[in-house]
Amino acid sequence: MATQTPAPAAGLRETKKHETRQLISDHATRLFIAGGFEQTTIAEIAAAARVAKKTVTNYFPRKEDLALDHQEEFAASLARAVTARRPGESVLAALRRAFADAVAAQDPVAGFSGQEFARMIADSPTLTACLRGLHDQREHHLAQVLADVTAAEPGDITVQTAAALLGTVHRVLFHRIQTLTLAGHPNDQIAHTVAAEAARAFDLLEPGLADYA
Amino acid sequence: MATQTPAPAAGLRETKKHETRQLISDHATRLFIAGGFEQTTIAEIAAAARVAKKTVTNYFPRKEDLALDHQEEFAASLARAVTARRPGESVLAALRRAFADAVAAQDPVAGFSGQEFARMIADSPTLTACLRGLHDQREHHLAQVLADVTAAEPGDITVQTAAALLGTVHRVLFHRIQTLTLAGHPNDQIAHTVAAEAARAFDLLEPGLADYA
DNA sequence: GGCTAACTTTACCTCCGTCGTAAGTTTACG
DNA sequence: CGTAAACTTACGACGGAGGTAAAGTTAGCC
Numbered sequence: 302m303a304t305q306t307p308a309p310a311a312g313l314r315e316t317k318k319h320e321t322r323q324l325i326s327d328h329a330t331r332l333f334i335a336g337g338f339e340q341t342t343i344a345e346i347a348a349a350a351r352v353a354k355k356t357v358t359n360y361f362p363r364k365e366d367l368a369l370d371h372q373e374e375f376a377a378s379l380a381r382a383v384t385a386r387r388p389g390e391s392v393l394a395a396l397r398r399a400f401a402d403a404v405a406a407q408d409p410v411a412g413f414s415g416q417e418f419a420r421m422i423a424d425s426p427t428l429t430a431c432l433r434g435l436h437d438q439r440e441h442h443l444a445q446v447l448a449d450v451t452a453a454e455p456g457d458i459t460v461q462t463a464a465a466l467l468g469t470v471h472r473v474l475f476h477r478i479q480t481l482t483l484a485g486h487p488n489d490q491i492a493h494t495v496a497a498e499a500a501r502a503f504d505l506l507e508p509g510l511a512d513y514a
Numbered sequence: 515m516a517t518q519t520p521a522p523a524a525g526l527r528e529t530k531k532h533e534t535r536q537l538i539s540d541h542a543t544r545l546f547i548a549g550g551f552e553q554t555t556i557a558e559i560a561a562a563a564r565v566a567k568k569t570v571t572n573y574f575p576r577k578e579d580l581a582l583d584h585q586e587e588f589a590a591s592l593a594r595a596v597t598a599r600r601p602g603e604s605v606l607a608a609l610r611r612a613f614a615d616a617v618a619a620q621d622p623v624a625g626f627s628g629q630e631f632a633r634m635i636a637d638s639p640t641l642t643a644c645l646r647g648l649h650d651q652r653e654h655h656l657a658q659v660l661a662d663v664t665a666a667e668p669g670d671i672t673v674q675t676a677a678a679l680l681g682t683v684h685r686v687l688f689h690r691i692q693t694l695t696l697a698g699h700p701n702d703q704i705a706h707t708v709a710a711e712a713a714r715a716f717d718l719l720e721p722g723l724a725d726y727a
Numbered sequence: 728g729g730c731t732a733a734c735t736t737t738a739c740c741t742c743c744g745t746c747g748t749a750a751g752t753t754t755a756c757g
Numbered sequence: 758c759g760t761a762a763a764c765t766t767a768c769g770a771c772g773g774a775g776g777t778a779a780a781g782t783t784a785g786c787c
Contacts, residue, residue, distance in 0.1 A: 314733075314784050321735095342773060353736050358775065433646045456693065458711040462686050462718055469682045473675050480669065498671040505675055508721035531766085555742065566768050571744065729787090736781070746771075753764075 322360050325350045329357075329367040334417045338368055338425035365431040368421065375410050375435055379468060380442040383450070383514075392447065392514040396467050397503045400474060404496050407488050412478030419482045436475075440468035450514050463513055470502050535573045538563045542570075542580040547630045551581055551638035578644040581634065588623050588648055592681060593655040596663070605660065605727040609680050610716045613687060617709050620701050625691030632695045649688075653681035663727050676726055683715050 328349040332341045343364060347354045361367045379396060386395030403411035414422075422428045444464035447453075453460045474495060481491045541562040545554045556577060560567045574580045592609060599608035616624035627635075635641045657677035660666075666673045687708060694704045 317784090318734080343775090344773080355737080355776095356735060359735080362775085364774070430643050430647060433650060434643060437646060456690075458686070458690060458715055459718070461690070462683060462715040465682045465686045466679055466718065469678045470675060473671070473678045477669075477671060477674070502671055502675040505672070505679065505722040509718040534766095556744095557742080567743095568745095568769075569767055572766075575744080577743070731786080732784090734781105734783080737779090738777105740777080741775090743774085744772090747769100749766105749768075751764105751766075753762105755760100755762080757758105757760080 321350075321352065321356070325352065325357055325360055326367065326370070329361075330418075333368055333421050338364075338421055338428055365427060368425075368428055369431060369435070371410065372435055376438040377442055378410055379439050379471060380446040383443065383446045391511060392450075392463075393467065393503065393506060393510045396471070397499070400471060400499055400503075401496065404478075404492050404499065407492055412475040412482070413488055413491070414479070414482065416482055416485060419479050423479070423483060436468065436472045439471075440464055443468055447514065463510060466506055466510065470499075470506060474499050474502060534563075534565065534569070538565065538570055538573055539580065539583070542574075546581055546634050551577075551634055551641055578641060581638075581641055582644060582648070584623065585648055589651040590655055591623055592652050592684060593659040596656065596659045604724060605663075605676075606680065606716065606719060606723045609684065610712070613684060613712055613716075614709065617691075617705050617712065620705055625688040625695070626701055626704070627692070627695065629695055629698060632692050636692070636696060649681065649685045652684075653677055656681055660727065676723060679719055679723065683712075683719060687712050687715060 325346065329341075329346045332346055332349060343357050344354055346367065347357045350357070357367075366372075379399070382395055382399035383392055386392070390398075400411065402408075407413040422432065441464075444461055445455075447460045447464050448455050448457065451460060477498065478491055478495055481494065482488075486494075538559065542554075542559045545559055545562060548554075556570050557567055559580065560570045563570070570580075579585075592612070595608055595612035596605055599605070603611075613624065615621075620626040635645065654677075657674055658668075660673045660677050661668050661670065664673060690711065691704055691708055694707065695701075699707075
């Protein structure tokens with residue numbers, strides 16, 4: 302039976318490894334939300350998880366990795382939406398639809414984190430800087446895909462600018478969701494509000510990028 | 515004996531302060547370019563300048579402040595270009611012209627740093643992250659100005675998006691100049707190339723933002 | 728049951744950023 | 758004009774993040 306899932310493979314070692322990682326991550330997020338990201342030390346996390354400090358930094362090289370999960374998924378989301386777009390669909394239409402879908406699903410990757418989580422990020426300069434870097438990575442991946450589909454040179458200014466503009470709209474809407482979450486609005490209301498705002502935001506790009514790719 | 519010293523205005527203290535700051539900054543940039551930002555320690559800078567470590571961190575709270583100067587000027591550049599625009603000139607036209615002027619003048623604020631300086635930034639994750647933060651600040655200041663001139667609510671999505679899109683074009687072109695500088699192109703050639711590319715980049719926003727503000 | 732390889736642990740180190748402390752200068756007041 | 762208070766600056770020391778090296782321990786494979 303060919304199982305598609307990368308099954309545990311009977312690996313007791315793999316299982317414990319994953320358990321340990323999850324254990325550390327759970328304690329970390331709990332302590333971060335309770336006491337703040339900057340105020341919580343790695344030593345405290347290690348003590349709470351009953352492991353050595355080195356084990357924590359082994360699984361999570363940087364402290365930010367303990368708080369921000371699914372980084373690669375986030376960075377690849379826009380590029381994936383373009384490569385998986387429908388035949389004949391423009392890049393802008395695909396990215397517009399991808400955001401609408403993410404909002405409808407209240408996807409955490411689109412910014413629908415809990416209020417406490419949003420507070421943790423907003424209160425930490427380290428995490429906000431890390432988030433900026435993720436938006437930047439996401440834009441670079443999108444530019445790579447756009448260069449592929451348009452058969453343009455990697456340094457082409459139109460590709461770079463188009464990727465940046467498209468990524469920027471997603472970034473602005475991401476922060477909008479975060480802001481509303483911080484203000485205490487319920488997710489349903491945020492989804493309703495942002496869906497309408499997203500239309501206006503993407504419309505600013507529509508005349509310039511409608512027939513791109 | 516000199517009884518009164520009204521004119522000097524206690525200049526001895528101010529003078530020594532400024533001298534010490536410049537002394538530290540000079541040694542820092544020299545060591546950073548010679549050995550890289552991450553590899554150079556504050557202790558080495560302090561030793562070179564013949565002061566205590568604490569004195570360095572007193573003048574420059576963060577290590578990045580030793581390398582990146584004129585941060586506030588950079589962050590305010592776009593907002594200033596808008597507030598100082600000609601009567602009847604659109605925001606987009608003002609920012610397009612501001613970039614053209616900066617390129618013509620080969621302004622360091624637009625990205626025209628020396629090759630060694632660009633290398634120092636590109637090789638340092640800390641400095642690139644700091645630069646991202648400066649672009650972000652610049653965008654926020656621009657959004658503030660746009661909210662003022664359009665009499666819109668601060669959280670208005672059109673204002674946020676317009677500021678982000680306009681800031682993004684400047685950011686892409688900034689990185690373009692940096693990339694060309696890293697590749698060893700002379701400033702004159704870069705200015706010529708980027709001036710043409712900037713026209714194409716801003717044209718993507720023209721249909722959507724031509725009549726904004 | 729023994730061997731190999733890995734993961735965890737321990738200990739140590741460097742460096743950044745921040746805290747109290749001492750010394751100097753400017754200013755205010757007698 | 759002199760003295761003392763108040764401010765600012767330079768100094769040494771501490772805490773935490775991140776990395777390295779060596780030893781102990783456990784899973785996986787004969």
